[in-house]
Amino acid sequence: MEKGLVLKSTGSHYRVRLDDGRVVECVPRGKLRLNEIKTTNPITVGDWVSLELNSNGVGLITAIQERKNYIIRKATNLSREAHIIAANIDQALLVVTITQPETQLAFIDRYLVTAEAYRIPTVIVFNKIDLVDSTIQPVLDSYISIYEPIGYKCLKVSAKTGQNLDLLKQILQGRVSLLSGNSGVGKSTLINLIEPGLNLKTAEISNAHLKGRHTTTFSEIFELSFGGFIIDTPGIKSFGLVDIEKDELYHFFPEIFKLSDKCKYYNCTHIHEPGCAVIEAVDKGEIAPSRYLSYLSIYDDENEKYRPKLK
Ligand code: GDP
Ligand code: ZN
Incomplete structure (x- = not known):
């Protein structure tokens, strides 16, 4: 039995990279399903799978390893089945710029909340x-x-100028990374410098295209020549906010979460309650005003767009 990483999925078959570096085409053997959520795709890029190679070199996937995290695209139909875009992401690299274009703090905060909810550590690349x-x-x-x-x-x-690209390379090395950021911040320029010849779709898909109801392009993982993998997900400029219960939103603001057990009320929303340690910290300047504003703004959103969790 072999183990490998799913690099690409076409829906019916999968391209898997074995531990020794060989890449084989695979089909699932029978029904495979992890019981986490209802999804349209049982196997996704980033999955670690067990497989048996048959004599003609085709792999039979026999099991999927439990995922440490995964990102989904929400279902648009009534079946409420989600599409898993990728799994086992070690880190997200959020590329931002202060100028040309200016990345908004609110955008960064929304991204970080989602990454926290998905349990994906994020590095902010200026x-x-x-x-x-x-x-x-x-x-x-x-x-x-x-x-x-x-x-x-x-x-x-x-x-x-190439400044600190060696550090960026170090961060990417040996990990599975998701590259995100608004268009124009330089994602494709950066990746082409780091790994010439790697043309990611990430940058090519326009916003207009994204709004189309059916994006049939599949995500794919590319191996970096110096070790490590980049997940190429058409449409992941940012991921949409996952369904977060508004009462849980503060869990995904690390600095708010850290203080929350000091609030007077156990069910404090950190918005209006007396004895709220978070509001106190905002007043004292210990929490950035922009972060707290983002918290309030997302809380409001969630109020309106509230939907039950996918299960
Ligand atoms: P993407 O949409 O995030 O993939 O952005 P691109 O890689 O297409 O870059 C957008 C524009 O920014 C291009 O004209 C690049 O030449 C330019 N650009 C990218 N990185 C830098 C940088 O570090 N400095 C400057 N001055 N321009 C950059
Ligand atoms: Zn509070």
Whole structure:
């Protein structure tokens, strides 16, 4: 029996990378299903599978290893079955820029909430630092002073000058990474410098296309020549907010979660309650105002768009 990583899925068969580096085409043997949620696809890229190779070199997938995390695209039909986009993601790299274009803090916060909910650690990659002059520098510093203290690694790079690309490579090495960020921040330029010839779809799909109801393109994992994998997911500029119970939203703001057990009421929403340790910390300047505003704004959203969890 062999073990391998699913690199690509076409719906009926799968491309799997064996531990020794060989890549084989596989079909599932019988019905395979992990009982986590109802999904349209039982096996997804990033899955670790057990397989048997038959004499003509085709693999039979016999089991799927339990996933440490996975991201889904919500179902649009009434069956409520979700499509799993990818599984076992070691980290997300969120590429942002302070200028050309300016990435909004609210966008970063929404991304981070979703990544937290999916249990995916995120590194924030500030690209285009060659454009940072004396007016932009304080903005860059302030962004970093918001995110680094609450546990998000921040990396400053420039695809134009090549600055710190070695560090970016180090972060990617040996891990399965998801690359995200608004269009125009330099995702494809960065990846082409790091791994020439790797043309990710991530950057090519336009927003208009994304809004189409049926994006039939499948995600795929690419192996990096220096070790590690990049998940290419058409449409993952950012993932939509998962269904988060609004009462649980604070779990996904690490700095709010850390304080929440100091609130007077166990069911504190951190919005209006007396004796709220979070509101106190905002007042004292210990929680960034932009972060708290994002919390309020997402809380409001969730109020309106509230849907029961997919199960
Ligand atoms: P994507 O949509 O995120 O894939 O962004 P692209 O890689 O297509 O880059 C968008 C534009 O930004 C292109 O014109 C790039 O040449 C430019 N760009 C990318 N990285 C840098 C950088 O570090 N500095 C500067 N000045 N421009 C960059
Ligand atoms: Zn509170």
